Amino acid sequence: MITTDLVALEERYGAHNYHPLDVVITRGEGVWVYDVDGRRYLDCLAAYSAVNQGHCHPRILHALTAQAARVTLTSRAFRNEQLPLLLERLHSLTGMDLALLMNSGAEAVETALKAARKWGYTVKGIPDGQAEIIVCANNFHGRTIAIVGFSTEEQYRQGFGPFAPGFRVVPFGDIAALEQAITPSTCAFLVEPIQGEAGIIVPPEGYLRAAADLCKRHDVLFIVDEIQSGLGRTGRLFAHQYEDVTPDAMILGKALSGGFYPVSAVVSRREVLGVFKPGDHGSTFGGNPLACAVARAALDVLEDERLPERAATLGAEMLEKVRAIASPVIKEVRGRGLWIGIELHEAARPWCERLAARGILCKETHDRVIRLAPPLVIAREEIDWAVNEIHQVLTGAR
Numbered sequence: 001m002i003t004t005d006l007v008a009l010e011e012r013y014g015a016h017n018y019h020p021l022d023v024v025i026t027r028g029e030g031v032w033v034y035d036v037d038g039r040r041y042l043d044c045l046a047a048y049s050a051v052n053q054g055h056c057h058p059r060i061l062h063a064l065t066a067q068a069a070r071v072t073l074t075s076r077a078f079r080n081e082q083l084p085l086l087l088e089r090l091h092s093l094t095g096m097d098l099a100l101l102m103n104s105g106a107e108a109v110e111t112a113l114k115a116a117r118k119w120g121y122t123v124k125g126i127p128d129g130q131a132e133i134i135v136c137a138n139n140f141h142g143r144t145i146a147i148v149g150f151s152t153e154e155q156y157r158q159g160f161g162p163f164a165p166g167f168r169v170v171p172f173g174d175i176a177a178l179e180q181a182i183t184p185s186t187c188a189f190l191v192e193p194i195q196g197e198a199g200i201i202v203p204p205e206g207y208l209r210a211a212a213d214l215c216k217r218h219d220v221l222f223i224v225d226e227i228q229s230g231l232g233r234t235g236r237l238f239a240h241q242y243e244d245v246t247p248d249a250m251i252l253g254k255a256l257s258g259g260f261y262p263v264s265a266v267v268s269r270r271e272v273l274g275v276f277k278p279g280d281h282g283s284t285f286g287g288n289p290l291a292c293a294v295a296r297a298a299l300d301v302l303e304d305e306r307l308p309e310r311a312a313t314l315g316a317e318m319l320e321k322v323r324a325i326a327s328p329v330i331k332e333v334r335g336r337g338l339w340i341g342i343e344l345h346e347a348a349r350p351w352c353e354r355l356a357a358r359g360i361l362c363k364e365t366h367d368r369v370i371r372l373a374p375p376l377v378i379a380r381e382e383i384d385w386a387v388n389e390i391h392q393v394l395t396g397a398r
């Protein structure tokens with residue numbers, strides 16, 4: 001079937017909760033994807049950073065097919081031989097004591113929220129039912145009812161209330177506001193080290209350091225959502241490492257599976273995930289052997305191919321090249337590693353459509369920002385080609 005037929009089927013029978021570009025992908029390899037009409041595109045979104053390792057990485061593919069032929073799901077009613085190996089790997093990779101495996105990012109965020117509240121009651125001694133969690137304005141942590149309940153994006157909330165109480169919102173990057181919001185009932189501060197969906201917003205230097213210190217002083221858990229910023233995207237394994245802080249808990253997802261399978265995790269100090277007792281929390285698919293085998297291979301690829309280092313070097317070069325584009329539609333270019341936001345003076349969607357027509361796939365975020373986040377395996381020549389196309393499109397040369 002060709003693009004128009006497939007788009008028509010999807011529009012007719014699917015819920016319209018997305019507004020995708022009309023590019024119907026049939027195959028992917030490394031940084032490239034191919035549509036059903038035979039056109040080739042450089043993927044500059046990488047599935048919101050889930051495909052940092054590149055599409056269909058052969059090592060991860062091998063881990064997937066080998067494990068799929070052995071056993072895929074045992075449930076946590078029994079043990080499987082892959083989970084312990086991934087847990088040990090996450091420990092050595094992050095230095096954290098404990099990990100808990102889930103599937104989607106939102107589920108891992110929910111898991112962290114539950115752990116934080118229970119820690120608040122059982123360890124900190126917050127009176128029952130009073131625990132509060134502080135989050136940031138313009139956050140993105142997923143789409144469950146609890147999570148959209150503390151979003152500041154009206155569309156994410158509209159029509160989905162009533163919401164869970166116990167959340168307080170402070171401006172991102174504002175340490176004084178965070179200090180003012182902390183009360184004896186605060187159990188945690190949940191923050192993205194760089195806000196991705198908000199448009200690649202990098203906080204002022206020293207913010208994470210100051211926030212971590214503040215949390216420590218007030219016995220508040222400092223929890224970082226590294227689902228999109230983590231696993232190499234920013235040029236470090238984790239974005240919070242730029243400020244040399246140690247969070248109490250960290251949430252991972254997306255690239256944890258290299259895009260093959262939904263795998264997410266919370267990793268933490270012993271005291272945090274240690275609050276869970278048998279029966280407190282769970283997931284049928286969480287920690288299944290297929291997911292664990294895939295995740296271990298995905299982490300091996302990140303490490304062996306030195307993808308964070310690539311993101312640091314190539315990202316700095318790419319940022320410089322994008323900043324050099326002189327176009328009246330560009331308001332600001334910002335980013336870290338291979339994660340670049342081009343903020344425009346106008347809606348970004350038509351520009352993304354023009355870029356797609358030139359063979360570059362990217363997606364607008366927050367109306368006016370073009371996010372560039374290619375797989376970290378991208379080559380310098382591919383970056384140069386992409387930047388040249390972006391230049392031509394944004395300066396109206398084509």
Ligand SMILES: *Cc1c(COP(=O)(O)O)cnc(C)c1O
Nearest residue numbers: 104105106140141142225227228
């Ligand atoms: C994508 C994302 C999530 C949600 O992950 P899903 O797998 O879509 O549920 C949460 N937090 C951040 C920072 C994200 O980028």
